[in-house]
Amino acid sequence: MAETLTRRQAYMVLNGLPGMGPITLNRLLALFDGDPVAVLEASPARLTEARRVGPKVAEAIRGWREHFPLEREEERLATLGGSFVTCVDDDYPRLLREIHDPPIGLYFLGGYRLADRCIAIVGSRRCTLYGQATAKKLGGELARLGFCVVSGLARGIDTAAHQGALEAGGRTAAIVGCGLDIIYPPENYDLYRAIAEKGAVVSEFPFGRRADKQSFPIRNRVVAGLCEAIIVVETDTSGGAMITARFAGDMGRQVFAVPGRIDQPSSRGCHQLIRDGATLLTSVDDVLEELNYLGGFRAAAVAPAAGDRPEPAGLSVEEAAVWECFRGGSVLTIDTLSALTGHGVPELSAALMMLELKKLVRKKADGSFELAG
Numbered sequence: 001m002a003e004t005l006t007r008r009q010a011y012m013v014l015n016g017l018p019g020m021g022p023i024t025l026n027r028l029l030a031l032f033d034g035d036p037v038a039v040l041e042a043s044p045a046r047l048t049e050a051r052r053v054g055p056k057v058a059e060a061i062r063g064w065r066e067h068f069p070l071e072r073e074e075e076r077l078a079t080l081g082g083s084f085v086t087c088v089d090d091d092y093p094r095l096l097r098e099i100h101d102p103p104i105g106l107y108f109l110g111g112y113r114l115a116d117r118c119i120a121i122v123g124s125r126r127c128t129l130y131g132q133a134t135a136k137k138l139g140g141e142l143a144r145l146g147f148c149v150v151s152g153l154a155r156g157i158d159t160a161a162h163q164g165a166l167e168a169g170g171r172t173a174a175i176v177g178c179g180l181d182i183i184y185p186p187e188n189y190d191l192y193r194a195i196a197e198k199g200a201v202v203s204e205f206p207f208g209r210r211a212d213k214q215s216f217p218i219r220n221r222v223v224a225g226l227c228e229a230i231i232v233v234e235t236d237t238s239g240g241a242m243i244t245a246r247f248a249g250d251m252g253r254q255v256f257a258v259p260g261r262i263d264q265p266s267s268r269g270c271h272q273l274i275r276d277g278a279t280l281l282t283s284v285d286d287v288l289e290e291l292n293y294l295g296g297f298r299a300a301a302v303a304p305a306a307g308d309r310p311e312p313a314g315l316s317v318e319e320a321a322v323w324e325c326f327r328g329g330s331v332l333t334i335d336t337l338s339a340l341t342g343h344g345v346p347e348l349s350a351a352l353m354m355l356e357l358k359k360l361v362r363k364k365a366d367g368s369f370e371l372a373g
Contacts, residue, residue, distance in 0.1 A: 010036035021342030123157025143170020235269035
C-alpha cells in the first residue's frame with residue numbers, strides 16, 4: 001500500500017513512472033503541497049485536478065506497482081553503492097532547485113554532491129582535435145581554480161572536459177541520459193568509474209532506462225540548471241549542445257562560446273551563439289572576468305514571454321501542454337517537447353500542427369519550433 005512508503009520511496013516511485021515528464025510531476029506535487037505519498041494515495045478524481053493530468057496518467061499513478069519495481073530499484077541502488085537525493089534534501093543542488101520544473105529526484109554514484117561552483121563544458125561528439133584539446137585545457141584550468149566541471153560523459157568534447165578536470169586533480173560531474181546501471185558510450189567505462197570515485201555520476205532516470213532522443217534533452221536541462229555558466233566548445237547548429245545553451249539562456253545562466261574556423265561545420269553553432277549574444281571565450285580568464293563583473297550574481301532569467309499573455313482559448317490538453325513549454329521564448333525540438341511533457345511524438349506532432357494552424361507557434365527552417373508573433 002502507498003501509505004507504507006517513506007517520502008523518499010514515494011519520490012522514487014513518482015520519478016520512475018513511465019510517461020510522466022517533469023512538468024506533470026511538479027504540478028502533481030504542487031497540488032498536494034509537495035507530499036509525494038499523498039500523490040500516490042489520492043483518488044483518480046483528485047489527481048485529475050492537476051492541470052494536464054488526464055485519466056490515463058491518474059490510473060498509472062494509482063497502479064504504480066505494476067509500472068515501477070520499487071524493491072528491485074532499491075536493491076540495485078544499494079548494490080551499486082549509489083544514493084537517491086530528493087528535491088527537498090539539503091544536498092540537492094541549490095541552483096537546480098531554482099529552475100522551472102526541476103527534477104524531483106536525482107540518482108548519485110559517488111560521494112560528491114556538487115558543493116563547489118559548477119561550470120559546464122559541452123560540445124559535439126564529432127569534434128576536431130582542436131576542440132578536444134581546448135575542452136581538456138579548459139576543464140583542467142577550471143578544476144584547478146576550484147570549479148566543478150560538469151558535462152555529459154558523451155564522446156568528444158564531454159569526454160575531453162572530464163579528462164582535463166580529473167588530470168588536474170579536481171572535481172567533475174557527469175550528468176548522464178540513462179540509468180546509472182548503463183554506461184554510455186561503453187568505451188567510457190574507465191572514465192565513468194574514475195568520475196564516480198573522485199566526483200559524481202548523476203542521473204534523473206531510474207535503473208534500466210536507456211539513452212534515447214527523449215532522454216538527452218532532459219539531461220541537457222539538468223546540465224544547464226546545475227551550473228552558473230555554460231561553455232560551448234564545438235557544435236553544429238543542430239547539436240545537443242545548442243539545446244543545453246538554449247536551456248541555459250532561458251534559466252539566466254551565462255553562456256560562453258569558443259570561436260573556431262569559419263569553414264568548419266563544428267564551429268557553426270558556436271558562431272551562431274556568439275551572434276545571438278553569447279560571450280566569446282578565448283581563455284578561462286574570460287569566465288572569471290564575466291562572473292566577477294556580475295559581482296557573484298548570475299544574470300536574471302529571461303522573462304517568460306508566454307507567461308505575460310493568457311493561455312489561448314479552445315486548446316486541447318495536448319495543445320495547451322505544448323504551448324506552455326515555450327515560456328521564455330524557448331526554441332524547442334519535438335524530442336525536447338516530448339521530454340518536457342511526457343507525451344509521445346505522434347501526439348506532439350498533431351498538437352504542433354494544430355498550434356501552427358492557429359498561428360500560435362511556427363516551425364523554423366531547422367525543424368525546431370518557437371512561439372509565433
